[in-house]
Amino acid sequence: MTAELVAGIDSSTQSTKVVVCDAETGEIVRTGRAPHPEGTEVDPAAWWDAFGEATNGLLDDVKAIGVGGQQHGMVTLDEDGEVVRPALLWNDTRSAQSALDLIDELGGPSVWAKSVGSVPVASFTVTKLRWLADNEPELADRVARVLLPHDWLTWKLTGGDPVTDRGDASGTGYFSPSDNAYRLDVLSHAFGGRTPELPTVLGPAQAAGHTADGVLVSAGTGDNMAAALGLELKPGDVVVSLGTSGTVFGVAETGAADATGEVAGFADATGRFLPLACTLNAARVLTATASMLGATLSEFDRLALAGAPGAEGLTFLPYLDGERTPNLPGATGSLSGLTRANMTPQNLARSAVEGMLCGLAAGLDAVRTHGLDVRRVLLIGGGAQSAAVRAVAPLVFGVPVQLPEVAEYVAIGAARQAAWALASSAEPPSWQENKKALELDEPTEAQRAEGHRIQQRHLEAREAAYGVRRNLGED
Numbered sequence: 001m002t003a004e005l006v007a008g009i010d011s012s013t014q015s016t017k018v019v020v021c022d023a024e025t026g027e028i029v030r031t032g033r034a035p036h037p038e039g040t041e042v043d044p045a046a047w048w049d050a051f052g053e054a055t056n057g058l059l060d061d062v063k064a065i066g067v068g069g070q071q072h073g074m075v076t077l078d079e080d081g082e083v084v085r086p087a088l089l090w091n092d093t094r095s096a097q098s099a100l101d102l103i104d105e106l107g108g109p110s111v112w113a114k115s116v117g118s119v120p121v122a123s124f125t126v127t128k129l130r131w132l133a134d135n136e137p138e139l140a141d142r143v144a145r146v147l148l149p150h151d152w153l154t155w156k157l158t159g160g161d162p163v164t165d166r167g168d169a170s171g172t173g174y175f176s177p178s179d180n181a182y183r184l185d186v187l188s189h190a191f192g193g194r195t196p197e198l199p200t201v202l203g204p205a206q207a208a209g210h211t212a213d214g215v216l217v218s219a220g221t222g223d224n225m226a227a228a229l230g231l232e233l234k235p236g237d238v239v240v241s242l243g244t245s246g247t248v249f250g251v252a253e254t255g256a257a258d259a260t261g262e263v264a265g266f267a268d269a270t271g272r273f274l275p276l277a278c279t280l281n282a283a284r285v286l287t288a289t290a291s292m293l294g295a296t297l298s299e300f301d302r303l304a305l306a307g308a309p310g311a312e313g314l315t316f317l318p319y320l321d322g323e324r325t326p327n328l329p330g331a332t333g334s335l336s337g338l339t340r341a342n343m344t345p346q347n348l349a350r351s352a353v354e355g356m357l358c359g360l361a362a363g364l365d366a367v368r369t370h371g372l373d374v375r376r377v378l379l380i381g382g383g384a385q386s387a388a389v390r391a392v393a394p395l396v397f398g399v400p401v402q403l404p405e406v407a408e409y410v411a412i413g414a415a416r417q418a419a420w421a422l423a424s425s426a427e428p429p430s431w432q433e434n435k436k437a438l439e440l441d442e443p444t445e446a447q448r449a450e451g452h453r454i455q456q457r458h459l460e461a462r463e464a465a466y467g468v469r470r471n472l473g474e475d
């Protein structure tokens with residue numbers, strides 16, 4: 001009997017990736033990818049074009065397809081289903097003041113954390129709608145429907161009524177993951193009294209519909225939720241993803257409600273929860289530093305590996321695109337501790353790797369404080385391909401770090417969701433047999449202490465430069 005095939009799509013910030021898998025075992029049989037345009041506002045048509053390019057010739061015998069997409073992006077449609085304005089992405093910080101206004105107007109951070117699981121920052125859709133209402137009211141008046149990137153792609157595939165899932169909906173700021181319901185009062189308040197249509201929230205294994213060719217389309221989800229599904233996380237597993245964003249997350253049985261805003265209390269794609277901390281600066285810290293040094297990524301790795309642990313006193317706070325955690329949307333990066341002796345390409349490269357990872361280590365402390373048991377870190381995303389990152393991560397994180405076989409876990413998770421919807425089973429198929437992970441070298445006690453010192457220095461520099469206090473998990 002020939003295997004049934006399912007496809008998973010990862011429509012993330014920088015590209016669309018596709019995997020086609022055996023529905024029963026998860027074995028990957030084909031892959032594809034296509035780039036997205038630069039920028040923090042993008043015409044959704046570019047994602048559809050990238051989808052077409054990435055899947056070209058790959059979907060002929062596929063029975064089901066699922067879409068994982070970058071979270072939070074605001075896609076606005078008019079009465080005719082036409083896009084009203086380019087989508088504002090999760091990393092667009094223009095709505096930072098709108099976030100502060102909304103927090104204030106609706107009762108403060110604790111009220112937000114309790115009602116929708118998260119305190120909104122500029123990334124959240126709800127703040128983008130407020131920005132639109134305040135700054136482009138004539139466009140806001142034309143908005144009949146608001147979707148997230150994955151909702152829009154799913155809708156393009158089925159042509160039916162727009163749908164979403166609980167995981168991606170939980171990143172809007174107008175959905176309560178604990179009540180499993182939209183907060184239309186919050187939506188309407190944020191959008192100046194307007195009440196656009198929202199997509200129906202499907203259950204984890206429900207189908208969104210079918211393509212014109214009869215391929216089943218699953219509900220889809222946000223990219224981090226899809227990665228969690230693809231990795232089949234167990235209690236104690238925490239993912240650190242180094243893509244455009246840096247994210248730290250794990251699956252929990254109860255939702256987080258962090259009034260400090262460091263941890264977002266998202267839902268996952270299985271009916272559980274996904275507490276998550278997110279930075280705006282991850283893999284691109286490495287690529288920007290490599291480009292400043294005139295180095296390729298492998299030359300950059302060689303430089304960083306030749307730099308001394310602690311970069312001989314250089315501290316790089318890598319807020320190159322502003323920052324989200326800590327919430328410093330207008331921040332710029334800084335490099336401190338320079339001397340004539342330590343100012344070398346090797347130390348600069350090393351400090352970029354350490355600075356980026358220290359931001360994620362703070363996220364690790366934050367999710368630990370909010371209930372996640374951190375027994376091991378699974379390192380994924382484009383930045384995990386860096387040899388220097390692999391060498392430094394165990395020191396800075398201070399727990400065992402595993403590198404799941406380099407593969408596209410968002411797309412794999414979306415494919416697993418498609419296989420689940422195809423089987424209509426109570427639980428998703430287990431693809432665990434196909435999972436291999438490389439155990440990175442455990443740090444010695446001395447290296448662990450070094451990692452701790454690097455993290456302490458990073459936190460002190462953060463406090464000195466931006467007044468950010470340490471969170472509860474830090475000593």
Ligand SMILES: Nc1ncnc2c1ncn2[C@@H]1O[C@H](COP(=O)(O)OP(=O)(O)O)[C@@H](O)[C@H]1O
Pocket residue numbers: 012013014015242243244245283284286287297381382383385386387
């Ligand atoms: N060896 C490497 N070292 C550092 N960065 C890398 C390496 N390989 C890929 N990247 C970076 O990873 C990023 C892409 O990661 P990915 O997880 O696909 O991002 P996203 O999902 O946000 O689109 C790009 O910025 C790319 O340059």
Ligand SMILES: O=C(CO)[C@@H](O)[C@H](O)COP(=O)(O)O
Pocket residue numbers: 012013014069070071072090123171222223224243244245246247276278
């Ligand atoms: O906003 C978040 C998480 O809340 C980001 O993680 C986006 O979902 C984009 O992901 P990548 O493109 O970096 O994978």
